[in-house]
Amino acid sequence: MSHPIALKRALISVSDKTGLIELARKLASRGVELLSTGGSARAMREAGLMVTDVADVTGFPEMMDGRVKTLHPAVHGGLLALRDNQEHLAAMQAHGIGPIDLLVVNLYPFEDTVAKGAGYAECVENIDIGGPAMIRAAAKNHAFVTVIVDVQDYDALLAELDANDDRTTLAFRRRQAQIAYARTAAYDAAVSNWMADAIGEDTPRRRAFAGTLAQGLRYGENPHQRAAFYVTGEARPGVATASQWQGKELSYNNINDTDAAFELVAEFDPADGPACAIIKHANPCGVARAGTAIDAYRRAFDCDRTSAFGGIVALNHTLDGATAEEIVKIFTEVVIAPDADEDARRIFAAKKNLRLLTTGGLPDPRADGTVFRQVAGGFLAQGRDSGHVTRDALRIVTKRQPSDSELADMLFAWTVAKHVKSNAIVYAKDLATVGIGAGQMSRVDSTRIGRRKSEDMAQALGLPLPLTIGAVVASDAFFPFADGIEALAEAGAKAVIQPGGSMRDDEVIAAADRLDLAMAFTGQRHFRH
Structure with missing residues (x-):
């Protein structure tokens, strides 16, 4: 059946009552009979609307604290009956089942309940049963039934009725059915993933995840690729939860790079002072801590x-006017910070293409979580890299002991290396990066690239020596051979922090001793692919 369907009878049962009364009034004005339950029915009656209780239709009262109210043939028969099937029509007549042409349901706020940190029992009580069952029934029977599950679609429904003489078209019903199934799928994914976490099931037999469209994107990494941005509802501060003060919409690459920048800078506790990370193509091109x-x-x-031009700037402190003045001296795509003062917002306002995002907080770098990566025919799931080391956890393996300042720089460089694509080499001095080698197939090549970039910057700054002279170095994984250590010494480095664990650790340690380097093993690596 493809012709428009008139709406004569609607069942409305919503947890989120935004827009409920306006919708109900407009449906009633079109002669639609209203059925409802619990709080929805009460709210409509208080607004002066005529409402029939579902309990009067089913012949059973709501019971068990509302757990049982719509799971009844009088409801599901009205949703599922095929109006062009004589056997279905006869069954409806024999059992006194009236058709339901419109279902408006939104579900118990399970995701919000989890997000606020509720206990296990409260989360279970917020798992909706009747709602998803009705939604799935109505969506399956979209040839005859219209289903609405999102408040933002109320206006679309009313516009559809206005355009089609109080009827809905098959195309509209199909679109709403797809939205409905996506909603129940996302809901079930949220429940199953929460329960897996709650019971400590790290590798559940089936894993589902879902998101809500936040923004259609002009294209993906390249102009020929389709793209969109979906949010999961996770409360973790970042690009998905940020307020955008100005600038055009974020692109796919902007979103990816801004997330990388903010996750990196969040590694540095604001209580220890301001930190800044500048990102280009998901790799840091500069990171530093300072007094301001x-x-x-x-x-x-x-x-x-050079690489900072057109990059992403992330701060772990409030962006102030003086810093904003400095940032706008070159072209910057995005600036993200927990907050920005009025002076900073005023300065940025003159740069219409610069996006300013504020998040109200920093993501917790130690928090657990699951991250996904698609592969052909499946996806990989792993825990977020929340690993970190402290000074006490380091094992000094060389004859020369690092100084206190070298230890501080080593831990700083190690933190940055965690966010550099492998193979990663980070040179640092005085709590600032001075050379970064990223994403190379050979660790020695990353070492040499970091050194070369340092030499280029020394020349640009008018300094006589490469910035790597006297620096410390962090390597995201072990050195398989001594040649990497020798390359670092050639660059002028004085101390190294690395995971250790190579079959040739003794050879590497001996090379460090011969070159008078201090070296610490972390026992932990940070591959980032």
């Missing part, structure tokens, strides 16, 4: 000024 935000930015910028 402007100094942190300047020192991060001085690691690789």
Whole structure:
């Protein structure tokens, strides 16, 4: 059946009552009979609307604290009956089942309940049963029944009725059925993933995840690729939860790089002072800590000024006017920070293409979570890399012991290396990166690239020596051979932090001793592919 269907009878049962009364009034004005349950029925009656209780239709009262109210043939028969099937029509007549032409349901707020940190029992009580069952029934029978599950579709429903003489078209019903099944799928995914976490099931037999469209994107990584941005509802501060103060819409690459920048800078506790990270193509081109935000930015910028052009800037402190003045001296795509003062927003307002995002907080770098990556025919799931090391956890394996300042720089460089694509080499000095080698097939090549970038910046800054002289170095994974250590020594490095664990650790340690380097093993690696 493809012709428009008139709406004569609607069942409305919503948890989120936004827009409920306006919708119900407009349906009633079109002569639609209203059925409802519990709080929805009460709200409509208080607004002066005529409403029939579902309990009067089923002949059973709502019971068991509302757990049982719509799971009844009088409801599901009215949703599922095929109006062009004589046997279905006869069954409806024999059992006194009236057709339901419109179902408006939104579900118990399970995701919100989990997000607020509710206990196990409260989360279970917020698992909706009747709602998903009705939604699935109505969506299956979309040839005859219209189903609405999102408040934002109320206006679309009313516009559809206005355009089609109080009827809905098959195309509209199909679109709403797809939305409905996506909603129940996302709901069930949220429940199953929460329960897996709650019972400690790290590798559930089936894993589902879902998101809600936040933004259609002009294209993906390249103009010929389709793309969209979906949010999961996770409360973790970041690009998905940020407020955008100005600038055009974020692109696919902007979103990816901004997330990388903010996750990196969040590694540095604001209580220890401002930190800044500048990201290009998901890799840091400069990271620094300092006594002020402007100094942190300047020192991060001085690691690789060329790559910083058109990059993403992330701060772990409130963006102030002085720092904003410094940032706008070159073209920057996005700036993200927990907050921005009025001076900073005023300065950025003159740069219409610069996007300013504020998040109200920082993501917890130690928090657990699951991240996914698609492969042909499946996807990989793993825990978020929340690993970190402290000074006490380091094992010094060389004859020369690192100084206190070298230890501080080693831990700083190690933290940055966690966010650099493998193979990763990070040179750092005085809590600022001075050379980064990223994403190479050979660790020695990453070592040499970091050194070369340092030499280029020294020349640009008018300094006589490469910035790597006297620096410390972090490597995201072990050195398989001594040649990497020798390359670092040639660059002028004085200390190394790395995981250890190579079959040739003894050879590597001996090379470090011969070259008078201090070296610490972390016992932990940070591959990032």
